[in-house]
Amino acid sequence: MVRPPCCDKLSVKRGVWTPEEDAKMIAFVSKHGSGNWTSVPKKAGLKRCGKSCRLRWTNYLRPDLKQDIFTPQEEDLILKLHAAIGSRWSMIAQQLPGRTDNDVKNYWNTKLKKKLTDMGIDPITHKPFSKLLADYGNIGGNQKPSTRIGSLSKDFKNTVLFRSDPFPKLPSPKLEPPTESSLFSNREVMEKETIPAAILGEGFLSSSSSSISSLSTSICSNAAHEGLSLPFCWNDFLLEDVFPSAADNLENENPTMNENRNEVTSQQVPSSDVRYSSPSSEISFVEAMLDQENEMFLNFPHLMEEPSTSNY
DNA sequence: AAGCTAGACAACCGCGTTCCG
DNA sequence: TCGGAACGCGGTTGTCTAGCT
Structure with a gap:
């Protein structure tokens, strides 16, 4: 070398x-x-x-670095930003005053990734493993499952393929100690606290419990059935497919069949919500990715700004 | 008490980008 | 315009420590 x-x-x-x-x-x-x-x-x-x-x-x-542990608000923001832009640690760190990209990266790798994995959510795609498995069956036609496994993320494989209970029920807030539930903080608190709401974009603050995708309905409804008010909703950290699954495509070919469903979906998912929304079948992969990136910057306008320069 | 293991995080490495002569 | 140096970033590794057996 x-x-x-x-x-x-x-x-x-x-x-x-x-x-x-x-x-x-x-x-x-x-x-x-x-x-x-x-x-x-x-x-x-x-x-x-x-x-x-x-x-x-x-x-x-650096004298401006925070030495204390990450706050629930910071965790919340990291999860959201990671769901939106992936592992661009420097960009994520710019939204967290006093934190470095290395801090954020280490915190993600040691804490947050494990938490998501343990709760049955793929930390890379921010989708439930069950959803990934379901979609996986829709890809590749006759391909042997064993040959497809290799393309799955390591966390997905570890959790889904090598554990006895791949889809654990999400913990009830009643059973969770405060520290665990504090991972997903109350938005009211977040708006008042250190992280400016503008950083998150309007979509994140407004879409929490109202944006219900089919895949996470069950997650949120667990608490709902118990008469609990969850401070967060897991869909905040779950992403829709970049492209519709084969099953979705089939459904989309029959507009009347999905009339009601589409109506509901359009009401429940605010346009400003950061999601990898399914593009029309007319546009190319590249166009879809560009749309996705534009949408990301609409939701995170601060990412476009130059970081504040300081000379130490 | 010793050995082992997992978690936390500091530090390194390789590579792409930017700067500058 | 080109090439080398410097910089920045993300992934990975190394080291330390606490907890467990």
Whole structure:
């Protein structure tokens, strides 16, 4: 492997930073500011490569970083943004003041991904595994199931294929400790708290419990049947298909059959809701993806803005 | 007490993009 | 316009630690 010029010397130190190194970095950056990282180690008297210095500063030493645990509001926002834009950690982190992309990425990988998986939701597609399995049966015609398994996400395989109870019932709020249920915070709280509503876009704040897709009706109705008012609805984090399934296509060919259903759907899913809505069969894959991206930026206008620049 | 395991997170790596001479 | 250096990002690995057996 060819190391960058700043890192190719054997004398370059690697591994965990010591308090002394941190102190040198802080002292240097507070005096000279960040930038031109390749020259920082030499000027600061550190036996590190510039890349390592930049990473240490941006991910750990920056004075504006939050050291405390993620709040339920932050978790909520991460889930929403991940559902909307995927693993673009830097963009997600820009919406969370004091958090770095590494923070968000680690938090996702260690906590949120597991929570979703444990609750029967694919953390990549944000769709229930049961829905994925159902759709999976509609793809590829006579293809052998075993040959298709390989294209499934790792989490999906681990959860659905290698566990005895692939579709656990979602926990009742009655049974959940407060910390668990706080993952999906009350929107009223969220609007009042640190995260500006504008970041989420109007759709997210207005569509929570009213946007009912067929796949998550059962999830929400569990609580409804128990007479409980859930502070969130799982559909917030569930995405519709980019393209309709084969079954959907069949149905769509018969407009009268779906008249009532379409009517209901159009009322229940606000146009501003971030969803990978099914495009018309007339448009191409590329057009569908572009539409999807446009829709994303409509819902997250802040993602279009330049991040606030600060010089440390 | 020792060994093992899983979780958390810091740090590294590779690659694409941007900048600059 | 081109090429090399620097930067930024996302994925992955390494290390530490707490809890369990």
